[in-house]
Amino acid sequence: MEDENNNKKTKRNSHFPGMFRGFAAPVTLALFAVPMVLLAGLIAMGFWAADRHREAEELRAVNENVCREAYTELAGSVRELNAELSKLVLSEAPSTLALSLDGVWRESGAITALLGRIPSAHAENAALNRLIVQTGDYCRSLSSSVLGGKPLTENDRKQILSLVDASEKICTELENRLAGGNIPLTALDAERFYAEPAGENAEYPKLDYNGPYSDSAENRQALGVSGDELSEDEVKTKAKELVALALGDEGAAEQITAQSLARVEAGYPRYDLALVLPDGRTADIALAAQGGQLVYFRLYGARETAPAEQDLGTLKTKGLEFLRALGYEHAEPTYHSTYDGSVVVSCCCTQGLGHALADGEEEPSVIMMNDAVRLRFDTATGDIIGADASKCLMNHTERSFADVTAAEQAQANLSPYLSVSSSRLALIPMDDFSEKLCWEFRGSFMENEYLVYMDATTGEEVRIVRIISDENGTSEA
Amino acid sequence: MNKRKKTVIALIIAASIAVCAFLAGTAFADTLRRGSTGQLVRELQTRLKRWGYYTGAVDGVFGAGTEKAVRLFQKKNGLTVDGIVGAKTAAALGMSIGSSPAGSSGAGASSGSLSLLARLVHGEARGEPYKGKVAVAAVVLNRVKSASFPNTVAGVIYQSGAFDAVSDGQINLSPDQESINAARDAMNGWDPTYGCLYYYNPRTATSRWMLSRPVILTIGNHAFC
Numbered sequence A: 001m002e003d004e005n006n007n008k009k010t011k012r013n014s015h016f017p018g019m020f021r022g023f024a025a026p027v028t029l030a031l032f033a034v035p036m037v038l039l040a041g042l043i044a045m046g047f048w049a050a051d052r053h054r055e056a057e058e059l060r061a062v063n064e065n066v067c068r069e070a071y072t073e074l075a076g077s078v079r080e081l082n083a084e085l086s087k088l089v090l091s092e093a094p095s096t097l098a099l100s101l102d103g104v105w106r107e108s109g110a111i112t113a114l115l116g117r118i119p120s121a122h123a124e125n126a127a128l129n130r131l132i133v134q135t136g137d138y139c140r141s142l143s144s145s146v147l148g149g150k151p152l153t154e155n156d157r158k159q160i161l162s163l164v165d166a167s168e169k170i171c172t173e174l175e176n177r178l179a180g181g182n183i184p185l186t187a188l189d190a191e192r193f194y195a196e197p198a199g200e201n202a203e204y205p206k207l208d209y210n211g212p213y214s215d216s217a218e219n220r221q222a223l224g225v226s227g228d229e230l231s232e233d234e235v236k237t238k239a240k241e242l243v244a245l246a247l248g249d250e251g252a253a254e255q256i257t258a259q260s261l262a263r264v265e266a267g268y269p270r271y272d273l274a275l276v277l278p279d280g281r282t283a284d285i286a287l288a289a290q291g292g293q294l295v296y297f298r299l300y301g302a303r304e305t306a307p308a309e310q311d312l313g314t315l316k317t318k319g320l321e322f323l324r325a326l327g328y329e330h331a332e333p334t335y336h337s338t339y340d341g342s343v344v345v346s347c348c349c350t351q352g353l354g355h356a357l358a359d360g361e362e363e364p365s366v367i368m369m370n371d372a373v374r375l376r377f378d379t380a381t382g383d384i385i386g387a388d389a390s391k392c393l394m395n396h397t398e399r400s401f402a403d404v405t406a407a408e409q410a411q412a413n414l415s416p417y418l419s420v421s422s423s424r425l426a427l428i429p430m431d432d433f434s435e436k437l438c439w440e441f442r443g444s445f446m447e448n449e450y451l452v453y454m455d456a457t458t459g460e461e462v463r464i465v466r467i468i469s470d471e472n473g474t475s476e477a
Numbered sequence B: 001m002n003k004r005k006k007t008v009i010a011l012i013i014a015a016s017i018a019v020c021a022f023l024a025g026t027a028f029a030d031t032l033r034r035g036s037t038g039q040l041v042r043e044l045q046t047r048l049k050r051w052g053y054y055t056g057a058v059d060g061v062f063g064a065g066t067e068k069a070v071r072l073f074q075k076k077n078g079l080t081v082d083g084i085v086g087a088k089t090a091a092a093l094g095m096s097i098g099s100s101p102a103g104s105s106g107a108g109a110s111s112g113s114l115s116l117l118a119r120l121v122h123g124e125a126r127g128e129p130y131k132g133k134v135a136v137a138a139v140v141l142n143r144v145k146s147a148s149f150p151n152t153v154a155g156v157i158y159q160s161g162a163f164d165a166v167s168d169g170q171i172n173l174s175p176d177q178e179s180i181n182a183a184r185d186a187m188n189g190w191d192p193t194y195g196c197l198y199y200y201n202p203r204t205a206t207s208r209w210m211l212s213r214p215v216i217l218t219i220g221n222h223a224f225c
Helices: A002-013 A025-090 A094-117 A122-147 A154-179 A232-246 A250-255 A312-326 A390-395 A407-411 B003-027 B039-050 B064-076 B087-093 B112-125 B130-145 B153-157 B177-187
Strands: A257-266 A268-276 A282-288 A294-300 A331-339 A342-352 A365-378 A384-388 A419-429 A435-445 A448-455 A461-470 A473-476 B217-219 B222-224
Touching: A025 A094, A025 A122, A025 A154, A094 A122, A094 B153, A122 A154, A232 A250, A232 A257, A232 A268, A232 A282, A232 A294, A232 A312, A232 A384, A257 B217, A294 A390, A294 B130, A312 A331, A312 A342, A312 A365, A312 A384, A331 A365, A342 A384, A365 A390, A365 A435, A407 A419, A407 A435, A407 A448, A435 A461, B039 B064, B039 B087, B064 B087, B112 B130, B112 B153, B112 B177, B130 B153, B130 B177, B130 B217, B130 B222
Parallel strands: A365 A419
Antiparallel strands: A257 A268, A268 A282, A282 A294, A294 A384, A331 A342, A331 A473, A342 A365, A365 A384, A419 A435, A435 A448, A448 A461, A461 A473, B217 B222
16 A cells, blocks of 8 residues: 555655655645746846837937927027027118018027927026027017117127127037037936036126017116005905905905915015905905005805896996006007906006097097906906006006198008908007007908007007907907 | 636626716717706806806706706706707806817807917916916917017917926826916917916926026916016
């Protein structure tokens, strides 16, 4: 019997290599299978890792090529910019000047886009970006002057010369890097990209001009802020009164509580406040520290009330009353947009021209597009739940106007394709932060509405705006 | 049937239920109906209550009372009366309930820039107060207007290393209605930062360059400079 058992064991163990002899069969199986499974897993992982590595390499190559292309195009565009700038120095004829100025503006846009495609940190290329954008902006403003018959001044030529010099240095640096292969190898390593020697403090020419991107644009004074400096208590009281006024319940001011107040030194000093209404709703409001004019306010939450039809005309009338209470005596609604249960109406201040256009006629009114206040209404309750007067505070002041031509004279210069429906005087903002008094002609062409602005003094065309109207409101394009 | 077979069958049934539940959830993600719960239902109830259609509690549960109010709203506004808040009813309510993939236009987000800005706000300022959301959107728009930055919304948002939400992919999440509204408010001109070009969270920021900039104001968890 014992021999028979020994024979069975021998037969069973004979299926496995010698090293497993002496173990019970299941243990022997496990000792054999586990390493095999691990080995198979390891091999599979190896293949998987190799596949991932190949994919990563392909991705890296794509990234590198995109960056190399951007870098190469960047160098080319800066060289083109440099060429156009140098032509400007030599050019005297308005037609060639205008072409080169346009060329600089176009290359400036291309370079800015390319700078965004190379993965350098903002701090590294901010000054370069600024120089390029301002160069394009400056040349665009010069282009308007040249087309208006004004030649380049000596100061303009000097500034352009300094730009030729700066752009020459930049493109030489870029080209040297390209020639030496010293360009990025990976999009993930920002350090290997073109970095300005002095980062954001790099020394580049300062351009003296007025335009949307000029230094002067960032240092403008708020013309609408005036009055005595308010104490914190006065600010709190005024803020509560303004919110109560917006809600049409001036008696509620005393029940409103100020949750926080902070003075902010940005441009002109302001106070930011958070208020809590008796019904638990909250509001953010900001007032100018000097004079206490409303900068903005926004009420959150909804008043629980039965819905009522809110006619847009009624809301506009209510808004104009609110503006009068804020001190903007004369204003007119312009655009509006409806979203999220509210309607935002833009209102612009108006001012008399100062004289009649003809004997016996009334003094016409001028709408001042820069003096805009946006009002937000709850469409369910009709409450004024927001206001933004920040743009108006920057521009609002008493203007004096020169003599203007009759509307008919300006209208004679309009395109015959425009079918005019109305006209009025409007003071519109220009790119250099000046304002131009224009005749605004509203009309239609091919089922679209347009506003065409003609210089009220010379009768020349200044700007064309297309009105976009849909079920949500009106805006301009 | 032995124990192993029973276990396998139970697992298959459980997996099937999970898959069905997932598919059902996906199919009804674009509607609110009886049985729906959550923040969107709460928003729905708030709006219905504010306009007088709903008198119950704002509890985030779409029950019989909410359904009745929705039916009343639909009837009053000339919509199909089915008690279900779909795209048309949501639009009439001024709500966005769609689970459209990021990048497609949702209710109220008509332009590409608005949609992109709303996604950035959602990725960067989720959990911040409303004013803080508008402030983040305003910083982007202030950069567009600055000579030192790219001059498009997309250029600013995708500038290398500019926003964490772009780096970690959170910008690809679908924005909620509040983020869309905040982006729209900023595009309408509201700038609670008064022209700031940068912001950071003082608790998590490590960049010495950023931390060296003077702080103009703080809104929620973000310091603006």
